[in-house]
Amino acid sequence: MLSANVLSQILYVSDPGNNAVNAFSITEATGVLSVVPGSPFSLGDRPGAPAGLAVSGNLLYVGNTDGPITGFAIGKLGALSPLPGLPIPAGVAPSGLLVVPLPATGAAKFLYAADFADPAGGIWAFTISSSGALVTVPGSPFPTVLSGGPSGMEWSGNTLYVALKSAGSVAAFSISPTGALAPISGSPFAAGGGASSLAVAYGFLLAMNSSDKTISSYIIGPGTGILHPVAGSPFAKGAGSGEISFSLSGILYMSDAQSEDIAAFTVDSTKGLVTAIGGSPFPVSGGPLALAVVSYPASDAP
16 A cells, blocks of 8 residues: 555656657556646657656656667656756667665665667666766676676665566676676576566565566565565466556556556565456557656645
8 A cells, every 4th residue: 555645656658659758647546547647748859769767756767779868857747847968878778777776875876777789788877966967887887698688677675686588587786885786696597588577566576577478476585685486476467568567556567568558466465476456457559668656745746
């Protein structure tokens, strides 16, 4: 359930067909989606298309298939306005983005970008400045595996997880105070075919396997970040060619660009089991890919 000071949540979805970002408000009790006024929000006249989304406070960052990362300021009702000082180069095709707080204090934040087309499977790392501008971390990009096809990412504690779509596995890195990455013991960990998107829920890591049409669920080893499959994993999910994202209301959303819809699942908080909710999937036009969920405190209500 939502915490007491949360008024509503917004789900952002990339729209490659229109080179834009769609925005939906989430109904708390049911998880049903409603279009935010002004949506879709255009990325302008670019040769590529939006492929990855990440939220940092009232900022939304967008990866693009032609290489750069751009950004938007988020308004109270979920509307988006362009952020000055961007775009910034981020390899060939930053298809997955993730914001992570500084592990030691949480005072600083890093933005990680998975470059799907990089031959070394590179992960770009940036420090997010107070203005929302991005500064490249020394040593970036950090390699995963050759031709691994890194895409979706998630984090837990001091560990960054990366879905390797072409390798059918999940890479895991420890995060230093500077934002630099180092592989942890046992990485990468086996997943299903086409592992392309990750989410963390109740201490479990969830991986969407687009080729197998399943969702893998792992217990995250306390203090180590090592992944252990839960009983019954992987779970059948039907189609799915986009991303998964977990909301504070306990719903796991999954986009599908091919069938043009968004599916929704519950995640068992003690066992990590994944189950579809009633009424799912919800139709969405434009070939939805990337997802991002934003929560609004009651103090920000208009």
